[in-house]
Amino acid sequence: MTRKEVDINLQVKFHDTLKDKVSRTNQLQGGMLKLSLPEQSTVQDLLSSLCLTDDWVGLIIVNRKQASRKLILADCDHIELFSPMVGG
Amino acid sequence: MMNKVLRVNLTDSKITEEEAPDKYRKLGGRALTAQVLLDEIDPACEPLGIHNKLVIAAGLFGGSPLSSSSRLSIGGKSPLTGGIKESNAGGTAATSLSKLGIKAIIIEGESKVGYSQYLYINKDGAELKPAEMAGVGVYKSAKLFFERYGDKVSPILIGPAGEKGYPTAGITNTDPQGRPSRFCGRGGLGAVMGIKGLKAVILDPADAPGVEYHDRAAFQELNKEMIKILRENPITGDAYPKYGTAAMATRTNALNALPTRNFSEGSFEYANRIDGEYLYSTIQARGGEGSPTHACMAGCVIRCSNVFADSDGKEVVAPLEYETIGLLGSNCSIGNLDDIARLNYICNDLGVDTIEIGGAIGVAMDQGLIPFGDASAAADLLSEIADDTVLGKVLAQGALITGRVFGSRRIPVVKGQTMAAYDPRSIKGLGVTYATSAMGADHTAGSTARAQIEHTDPAPQVELSKKVQSLSMLADSMGLCLFVLAAFATHIDKLALLLKHYTGIECSDQDLLEAAATALKTEREFNLQAGLGPAHDRIPEFMTEEPIPGIDSVFDVPNEEMQKIFD
Numbered sequence: 001m002t003r004k005e006v007d008i009n010l011q012v013k014f015h016d017t018l019k020d021k022v023s024r025t026n027q028l029q030g031g032m033l034k035l036s037l038p039e040q041s042t043v044q045d046l047l048s049s050l051c052l053t054d055d056w057v058g059l060i061i062v063n064r065k066q067a068s069r070k071l072i073l074a075d076c077d078h079i080e081l082f083s084p085m086v087g088g
Numbered sequence: 089m090m091n092k093v094l095r096v097n098l099t100d101s102k103i104t105e106e107e108a109p110d111k112y113r114k115l116g117g118r119a120l121t122a123q124v125l126l127d128e129i130d131p132a133c134e135p136l137g138i139h140n141k142l143v144i145a146a147g148l149f150g151g152s153p154l155s156s157s158s159r160l161s162i163g164g165k166s167p168l169t170g171g172i173k174e175s176n177a178g179g180t181a182a183t184s185l186s187k188l189g190i191k192a193i194i195i196e197g198e199s200k201v202g203y204s205q206y207l208y209i210n211k212d213g214a215e216l217k218p219a220e221m222a223g224v225g226v227y228k229s230a231k232l233f234f235e236r237y238g239d240k241v242s243p244i245l246i247g248p249a250g251e252k253g254y255p256t257a258g259i260t261n262t263d264p265q266g267r268p269s270r271f272c273g274r275g276g277l278g279a280v281m282g283i284k285g286l287k288a289v290i291l292d293p294a295d296a297p298g299v300e301y302h303d304r305a306a307f308q309e310l311n312k313e314m315i316k317i318l319r320e321n322p323i324t325g326d327a328y329p330k331y332g333t334a335a336m337a338t339r340t341n342a343l344n345a346l347p348t349r350n351f352s353e354g355s356f357e358y359a360n361r362i363d364g365e366y367l368y369s370t371i372q373a374r375g376g377e378g379s380p381t382h383a384c385m386a387g388c389v390i391r392c393s394n395v396f397a398d399s400d401g402k403e404v405v406a407p408l409e410y411e412t413i414g415l416l417g418s419n420c421s422i423g424n425l426d427d428i429a430r431l432n433y434i435c436n437d438l439g440v441d442t443i444e445i446g447g448a449i450g451v452a453m454d455q456g457l458i459p460f461g462d463a464s465a466a467a468d469l470l471s472e473i474a475d476d477t478v479l480g481k482v483l484a485q486g487a488l489i490t491g492r493v494f495g496s497r498r499i500p501v502v503k504g505q506t507m508a509a510y511d512p513r514s515i516k517g518l519g520v521t522y523a524t525s526a527m528g529a530d531h532t533a534g535s536t537a538r539a540q541i542e543h544t545d546p547a548p549q550v551e552l553s554k555k556v557q558s559l560s561m562l563a564d565s566m567g568l569c570l571f572v573l574a575a576f577a578t579h580i581d582k583l584a585l586l587l588k589h590y591t592g593i594e595c596s597d598q599d600l601l602e603a604a605a606t607a608l609k610t611e612r613e614f615n616l617q618a619g620l621g622p623a624h625d626r627i628p629e630f631m632t633e634e635p636i637p638g639i640d641s642v643f644d645v646p647n648e649e650m651q652k653i654f655d
Contacts, residue, residue: 015335015338015365016327016330016331016335016338016363016364016365017322017326017327017331017335018329019136019365021322021326022325022332029283039309055321055323056322057341058339058540059342059343059540061342064342065639066343066543066544067543068540068542072575076180080342081630082338082339083322083323083326083327083335084323084343084412084538084540085323085327085328085333085335085336085339085538085574086333086336086416086531086535086538086570086571086573086596087333087340087409087410087411087508087509087510087531087535087536088333088334088392088409088410088532088538088570088571
């Protein structure tokens with residue numbers, strides 16, 4: 001018997017320039033996007049699905065904690081994405 | 089290639105022109121100021137004494153049309169840290185310096201004439217003149233100089249705080265529109281200039297020979313490629329131009345690294361009222377004289393700066409930057425951009441560093457002198473500095489002295505200098521930079537905040553900080569804004585080639601990195617001779633004991649591990 005593929009539901013919040021970029025091709029609500037990905041998807045899978053290349057994304061926060069691209073996402077995860085900037 | 093050194097001895101008012109020694113040929117900006125200081129002054133000298141010197145220099149790309157390449161470096165022994173200091177800023181002065189063919193101005197001695205002076209430099213030479221605007225704020229002083237010499241000159245000047253010798257005083261120069269708000273703010277170099285009796289240096293590039301190119305055509309061709317790289321990079325091409333440095337607030341807030349209430353917290357409840365998006369939308373909505381994007385130096389394609397206007401559209405201050413927002417804002421629990429902008433303007437006019445004063449006010453608030461969040465009371469404290477009261481004199485010494493006077497055990501300084509707006513318990517690589525840089529707690533010495541690593545993991549931070557400190561030195565020595573590194577860090581070879589086309593200096597990318605490493609050693613050597621060693625390379629104890637709320641993290645990169653950065 002094959003394992004049934006299950007989708008996980010995610011909430012992604014985009015900040016400043018990423019919000020501008022993603023909103024060109026997606027309908028955001030308050031800078032947020034709700035989407036589904038297959039179970040066992042990683043942060044990198046999420047970024048790829050949104051066509052966000054490495055140079056666009058710096059800081060990644062999942063459920064209020066810093067996360068890496070390799071993190072496997074779970075249902076109802078809340079992700080925040082930021083472009084890589086420094087202050088001055 | 090500019091190769092003239094102007095030496096100004098204020099003790100006997102003697103001004104001489106020298107050819108730069110050959111050993112300085114490949115040095116510019118921060119690396120040049122460090123080498124001159126180590127060569128010419130006793131590192132153990134009194135920072136506000138007659139033997140300290142001030143070195144003013146452009147970077148190796150100074151005056152060139154390479155974007156973001158004309159930052160002005162000013163170096164000296166810091167009255168705040170007791171060590172070597174270089175602080176740099178955009179503006180017009182470095183370009184004017186380069187057009188005048190000046191590689192460096194060395195200011196030495198101290199004036200005996202009994203009144204404040206300014207140094208006027210044009211194509212015919214240099215002259216010391218009486219400065220009638222002693223005690224006057226930088227905005228009015230700059231206006232007076234422009235009225236006297238026309239709007240094409242570049243004033244480098246100090247405010248009243250510098251004239252009084254306060255170690256929170258910076259040195260400013262003007263942006264292309266004449267605003268005296270491009271501060272070499274850190275380390276109290278304004279006090280060094282003020283105590284020497286020098287109010288300003290006026291650079292008049294009219295009819296000056298201008299910059300020379302080793303190979304202009306080749307430079308222009310490669311420069312087109314560099315501009316394309318900057319424009320196509322999402323950070324330098326999109327993020328900085330629209331949201332500026334204030335965008336950092338959302339990132340540090342998410343990481344629990346945004347200084348809040350004197351570094352007692354890292355997350356601020358009003359962060360979304362002081363961040364880049366809010367700043368952008370506020371400026372856009374108000375219109376008038378405000379602008380969310382602005383170039384602090386001619387030819388900059390990043391344009392990360394801004395002009396902040398009030399609700400009537402009238403300019404309040406330009407620029408309003410992240411570090412000011414972090415230290416005078418969240419660190420003082422002030423969550424209103426209008427309040428922060430007004431405090432910023434007052435600091436500018438006094439000629440004080442907004443980071444250091446924000447640190448001092450934060451410590452004072454923490455000790456109950458005034459309530460957290462009370463912007464009006466914070467403005468009153470700045471008035472105490474302007475009025476030269478005893479309390480004002482204390483605050484104007486910076487966060488360390490203020491904290492000691494008021495009995496604080498939470499003083500966010502390294503080597504006597506207030507941390508920039510990144511809590512090292514949450515971004516530990518920056519903590520390593522704060523601790524080990526010869527500059528003291530200075531984010532521009534090597535910010536790791538952009539790195540895609542786990543910022544609370546102590547393991548990779550020393551190596552990361554070492555790499556970023558080296559890249560920062562490279563940029564500071566070339567006169568480059570650190571923000572170009574987002575796009576140029578993988579194109580150091582092209583920078584080397586561009587440098588050859590501009591100056592004739594033959595070097596590889598590896599040569600540039602080695603030169604940066606050597607310059608860092610020069611700074612370290614100065615500090616060791618000044619008496620600043622491993623015992624001073626420490627993050628304050630409260631940050632190793634008191635976890636930052638939210639992520640329960642302390643600064644735990646071992647001191648012995650941090651010393652390996654000097655291997």
